[in-house]
Amino acid sequence: MAKSLHSKLTxxxxxxxxxxxxxxxxxxxQVMEDMVxxxxxxxxxxxxxxxxEKGHVRHDAEGxxxxxSPKVPRSTARRSALTHLVDTFxxxxxxxxxxxxxxxxxxxxxxxxxxxxxDMVAKAQDEGEQ
Amino acid sequence: MAKSLHSKLTxxxxxxxxxxxxxxxxxxxQVMEDMVxxxxxxxxxxxxxxxxEKGHVRHDAEGxxxxxSPKVPRSTARRSALTHLVDTFxxxxxxxxxxxxxxxxxxxxxxxxxxxxxDMVAKAQDEGEQ
DNA sequence: GCAGATGTGTTATAAAAATAGCATATGGCT
DNA sequence: AGCCATATGCTATTTTTATAACACATCTGC
Numbered sequence: 286m287a288k289s290l291h292s293k294l295t296x297x298x299x300x301x302x303x304x305x306x307x308x309x310x311x312x313x314x315q316v317m318e319d320m321v322x323x324x325x326x327x328x329x330x331x332x333x334x335x336x337x338e339k340g341h342v343r344h345d346a347e348g349x350x351x352x353x354s355p356k357v358p359r360s361t362a363r364r365s366a367l368t369h370l371v372d373t374f375x376x377x378x379x380x381x382x383x384x385x386x387x388x389x390x391x392x393x394x395x396x397x398x399x400x401x402x403x404d405m406v407a408k409a410q411d412e413g414e415q
Numbered sequence: 416m417a418k419s420l421h422s423k424l425t426x427x428x429x430x431x432x433x434x435x436x437x438x439x440x441x442x443x444x445q446v447m448e449d450m451v452x453x454x455x456x457x458x459x460x461x462x463x464x465x466x467x468e469k470g471h472v473r474h475d476a477e478g479x480x481x482x483x484s485p486k487v488p489r490s491t492a493r494r495s496a497l498t499h500l501v502d503t504f505x506x507x508x509x510x511x512x513x514x515x516x517x518x519x520x521x522x523x524x525x526x527x528x529x530x531x532x533x534d535m536v537a538k539a540q541d542e543g544e545q
Numbered sequence: 546g547c548a549g550a551t552g553t554g555t556t557a558t559a560a561a562a563a564t565a566g567c568a569t570a571t572g573g574c575t
Numbered sequence: 576a577g578c579c580a581t582a583t584g585c586t587a588t589t590t591t592t593a594t595a596a597c598a599c600a601t602c603t604g605c
Binding site: 293294295296303306307359362363364366367369370371372373374375379382383385386387 | 423424425426433436437489492493494496497499500501502503504505509512513515516517
């Protein structure tokens, strides 16, 4: 099994990369905005640079400023994270994840809801993955 | 939004706690077995102790030895992790996660498969969550 | 009842991570 | 042209993490 990309990042690094995945791309200033707790701009920049050195992140120089983005494609990271989560918390059971996703109120899944699943899945598939 | 429990753990700590979630409960020796790379028994024990001090893990003294388990209920950690993953990689879209789970071969979802989802969900719900 | 395997308690230390300061460059605005 | 806000480049330092050694306790089989 391919080891998750995950595991090589430190706490802060993970936090930053996650922000980049959410935003797709962001400047140091934007990343800083999204950080919990207060971290100096300088610190964030340093982390981004280190992340780049380690090969986890890249930047495009846009005019003057750097716009950072994760080097690993979102779809790849996604699958990796999903696999890890399913293994760790759901005994490798896809069904259990689906159940957890749908039963977020802790309640039962009605027939109507099942019908909705079909629609959701079909729709998501149509959208095509970036 | 409640911040994920996740974020407070270091890399190794996260790795260890994940092992505990997979196994539900484990001795230091068992945790060591599951660790990637080789880490000494002593190291693992130290980490477990630190995790316990920090309140992430607890142990039951069973006869002589300690059996460790995560302090945060699996179901809670689960939901938290799932939420974080959905937000980070799936734009908060439950549908997209379901699609990713089902389309693991990158292919389309057939009607048969949709029928299977219904079964899976119903089954998972029956099992009831621990 | 003793030797060896398997545990725990405690403490030390090297390595890595997190944080941030200072110097300098650029772009826009008046 | 000069100033200010916003950037980057480089470097230093503190804090945290990760690792493991050593000492002592308990159980097990002979």
